[in-house]
Structure formats: structure tokens, C-alpha cells
Amino acid sequence: MTAKQARADLAYFGGRPVFAEELRVGTPNVPARDRYLKLVGEAIDRRWLSNRGPLVRDFESLASRRTLRAHNTATNNATTALQVAAKACGMRGEIIMPSFTFVATAHAMSWIGLTPVFCDVDPDTGTLDPVSVAKALSPRTGGILGVHIWGNLCDTVALDDVARGAGVPLLFDAAQAFGCRPLAPSPSGTTEVFSFHATKIVNCFEGGLVATDDTEVAARVRALHNFGFDEATEVAGPGTNAKMNESSAAMGIASVECMDDTLRVYRELHARYREGLSGVPGVAQMPDPPGQTHNHQYVVLRVDPARAGLDRDRLAAVLDAENIRTKKYFWPACHRMRPYRTDPVHTPVDLSATEQLSARVLALPTGLSVSPQDVDQICDVISAAVRYA
Ligand SMILES: Cc1ncc(COP(=O)(O)O)c(C=O)c1O
Structure with missing residues (x-):
């Protein structure tokens, strides 16, 4: 694995992208x-x-x-x-x-x-x-x-x-x-x-x-x-x-x-991300809710700009430069979209948790076309992004 050891290694600052080809969120699985x-x-x-x-x-x-x-x-x-x-x-x-x-x-x-x-x-x-x-x-x-x-x-x-x-x-x-x-x-x-x-x-x-x-x-x-x-x-x-x-x-x-095999892959990648990002300040995976089984279909980070030193959008840009295509799931929230933002009938109550989540979350690539080594590389980029923020 080529680690991002210096600021200049990040593609955002002119270094070589870690992935030659794009890694995306939601690349279709074709397991059979x-x-x-x-x-x-x-x-x-x-x-x-x-x-x-x-x-x-x-x-x-x-x-x-x-x-x-x-x-x-x-x-x-x-x-x-x-x-x-x-x-x-x-x-x-x-x-x-x-x-x-x-x-x-x-x-x-x-x-x-x-x-x-x-x-x-x-x-x-x-x-x-x-x-x-x-x-x-x-x-x-x-x-x-x-x-x-x-x-x-x-x-x-x-x-x-x-x-x-x-x-x-x-x-x-x-x-x-x-x-x-x-x-x-x-x-x-x-x-x-x-x-x-x-x-x-x-x-x-x-x-x-x-x-x-x-x-x-x-x-x-x-x-x-x-x-x-x-x-x-x-x-x-x-x-x-x-x-x-x-x-x-x-x-x-x-x-x-073959869904059980697929679920296993998603679960393992999810856990690998969690481990890989565990020491990175201000960047954490959303918690797993108790009381249910989970498909781990999405790996979602919440970025706290005050602790990470950079906000979600900047982190997305740093990852993008490395050919890691993330998704801001879900930004903008629906009430900010044109069909719903002008008529107050759509927004009778406070939406502050929505506003905050929508500004902070970022979904990372996972699935059958992502390898454990890819996850390690992505975690390395994220920790370098925070280190050199
Ligand atoms: C929460 C949610 N609702 C509805 C849909 C619509 O699903 P479909 O694309 O199958 O129409 C999606 C699709 O991504 C979704 O994520």
C-alpha cells in the first residue's frame, strides 16, 4: 500500500491519485x-x-x-x-x-x-x-x-x-x-x-x-x-x-x-472501515443501531469540522482527487430542493437535526467491487486529509 506520508502525496495537493480508476458508491453487484x-x-x-x-x-x-x-x-x-x-x-x-x-x-x-x-x-x-x-x-x-x-x-x-x-x-x-x-x-x-x-x-x-x-x-x-x-x-x-x-x-x-455471501462482504468492509478510521479525530462512522440485523449497504461518515479541521465538502474533494467518488447522502435534504422549498406547507416543524446531518455525512465506496485493500487505502487518504487539514 502506498501511504500518504506527506501533504504533497495527496492528489488534492498535486500527488499521484491512489486509484488509477474511479471507485464509486453503488457500483452494481453482479454476484451470479x-x-x-x-x-x-x-x-x-x-x-x-x-x-x-x-x-x-x-x-x-x-x-x-x-x-x-x-x-x-x-x-x-x-x-x-x-x-x-x-x-x-x-x-x-x-x-x-x-x-x-x-x-x-x-x-x-x-x-x-x-x-x-x-x-x-x-x-x-x-x-x-x-x-x-x-x-x-x-x-x-x-x-x-x-x-x-x-x-x-x-x-x-x-x-x-x-x-x-x-x-x-x-x-x-x-x-x-x-x-x-x-x-x-x-x-x-x-x-x-x-x-x-x-x-x-x-x-x-x-x-x-x-x-x-x-x-x-x-x-x-x-x-x-x-x-x-x-x-x-x-x-x-x-x-x-x-x-x-x-x-x-x-x-x-x-x-x-447468494445474499448471505454478499452480506458477509459488506459486513467485513464495514468493520474494516470502522477499524481503519478509529483513531482519526472528527471523522466517525455512523453508529450501528441496536435491536436489528443490518445489511451494511452504506458506509456513512459523519464529519465534525471543528475536530477534523476540515468539513465534509473538503474531505469529499480530497477523496475525489484520489478517484474516490463519494456521495453526500443526503444533501440537500428534500425541503431544500426547488419543488419543496418555497411553500411553507412542507416545513411546519424545526429541521435542525436534518440540517446538521445533511451538512456532515458522506457515503464511501463499498460492495462487491471494493476490496479490503481498497478500504485500507481510503482510510489512509482520510487520515492524511485530517492530518494535513
Ligand atoms: C430511500 C429511497 N426511497 C426510494 C427510492 C427509489 O427507489 P427506486 O430507484 O427503486 O425507484 C430510493 C432509491 O434509491 C431510496 O433510496
Whole structure:
């Protein structure tokens, strides 16, 4: 390993980049290429390419072992799955959600005529703060949408209490949380939406899943995602086309079959980063939340500029010069984005934890295309950046 021993060794100051090729956050995992090609070849031979073919049904069954929910419906992505699930749960009017999330959470709701109302998050987990949610409730509230950000599960029990007290439906955006499960039982009737976008730990090229323990919600999801056709193949009401296709399901099956190996790699890289950065002042990995299993899909740093001597943006620039492409997940927060920043209806409560997290967090490359030695090099750059800040 070429260590950055002097300030001038950093590419930011003219040294040679540590990586000749870019290292990115979210490079797609393709753990079982041959298995995918075999499955997709069989689908082509069957001439059954969409409309709940055998591969979609197999994928749903394999996925159900990870979601641990009774009913699982695969979709073409998580954005449409969120819309279908919101309608199936009876959401209406204003939807309380975190601003600290990928913008798809907010857009999915606003695209179907619902109004995102942003609340603050827990500063350590980045998940929706139930106290902030309670403050934002109003007679116009028609649903609560929690986000299991970075795979950190929301306080589902507290949010369920708030939702039941207000008499509104509760839904979870679990796009980043496939493989993350609570150790305690979930509140009854929980509904969650997962993403299998190419950048996710398990991918279907593009894909999503609505997983629910509520039988009635499940039946509505099945109909809504397929033009409104019910089990009797009659059109029960308006619907959309959010169906997963067979090629996506083949990729999903191939990925989920070797998910335990994938999870092990992510876990080991996560631990290696934690160890590699343990002595670096002002730069720390976000804590692992207790009470759940984790997919460690994201390695997220929180940079304290007063202690590190440089801020998150400067650290990102130093890493960028070394061909280490990081992501400011999530900056800007949704309430700072153009569609949501002017109308005060979106921001009734204080969002200071969101503002602070959004200014300080940085996601680092991880996944099947990142080696333990890559992690050592990245940690070396980060500690040099702080040393010479
Ligand atoms: C929190 C969150 N919600 C929703 C989505 C949208 O997922 P998809 O790309 O499958 O539509 C993503 C995707 O990255 C996400 O991270």
C-alpha cells in the first residue's frame, strides 16, 4: 500500500491519485452472472416475459424469506411501489415524512397528488423522529411515511403509536433496508417498500417490492400494480402498470440466492472501515443501531469540522482527487430542493437535526467491487486529509 506520508502525496495537493480508476458508491453487484443468464434464457424459451411469470413468483417467494412479511408483490421499481402502497393503505392529503431521504420518497407522494410534510430525524440513526411527527400532525394529515435510511430501521413501535393515535395509515420506505430486520416483532399490519435498483445490495437492474402483513392491503396492491385487475381478472378500479418483468426477476433471484455471501462482504468492509478510521479525530462512522440485523449497504461518515479541521465538502474533494467518488447522502435534504422549498406547507416543524446531518455525512465506496485493500487505502487518504487539514 502506498501511504500518504506527506501533504504533497495527496492528489488534492498535486500527488499521484491512489486509484488509477474511479471507485464509486453503488457500483452494481453482479454476484451470479451465469445463473442470471440461465434463468433469463429459460424465460425467453418459455416466451413468458412479464405478467407475473414463474420467475417473478419465485423471486417474491425468495424475497419473503428476507422481508419476513406475509404478502410480497414485486414491482418495476420502488418509486411506483411507494405510490401503489400509499394508495393501497388509504393515504390522502398531507403525508408526514422525513426530509432526510432520497427525493424519490417525496416525489412518489407528490406525483399522486399527496403533499409531503417534512419532519426531523434522530441525529444518530437519521430516521424519522416520532416526537417531531407528533408536532406536525394536523387535521390535514392523511398518512405517515417512515424511511429506514441507510438500512437503519425507524422506531416502528413509536411511529405506530403516533399513527394509531391520529387514525392515519403508516407506511415504511425500506428501499435501502433489504436484509435489515427488527429483532422484536413489528407492529401488526406493517407495510414496507423495498428497492432493487442496480445500486442496491440485491438488484433486479430495476425493481421494487411491497411487503405487508395486512391481507387487505396486499389484495389492493396486487390489483393496483396491475391496471386494477383483481384476482377474478376483473377491473376493480383504476390501477397502474408497476409489474416486475421476468428478466428483472431473474437478476433478483440470482442475487438473492447468494445474499448471505454478499452480506458477509459488506459486513467485513464495514468493520474494516470502522477499524481503519478509529483513531482519526472528527471523522466517525455512523453508529450501528441496536435491536436489528443490518445489511451494511452504506458506509456513512459523519464529519465534525471543528475536530477534523476540515468539513465534509473538503474531505469529499480530497477523496475525489484520489478517484474516490463519494456521495453526500443526503444533501440537500428534500425541503431544500426547488419543488419543496418555497411553500411553507412542507416545513411546519424545526429541521435542525436534518440540517446538521445533511451538512456532515458522506457515503464511501463499498460492495462487491471494493476490496479490503481498497478500504485500507481510503482510510489512509482520510487520515492524511485530517492530518494535513
Ligand atoms: C430511500 C429511497 N426511497 C426510494 C427510492 C427509489 O427507489 P427506486 O430507484 O427503486 O425507484 C430510493 C432509491 O434509491 C431510496 O433510496
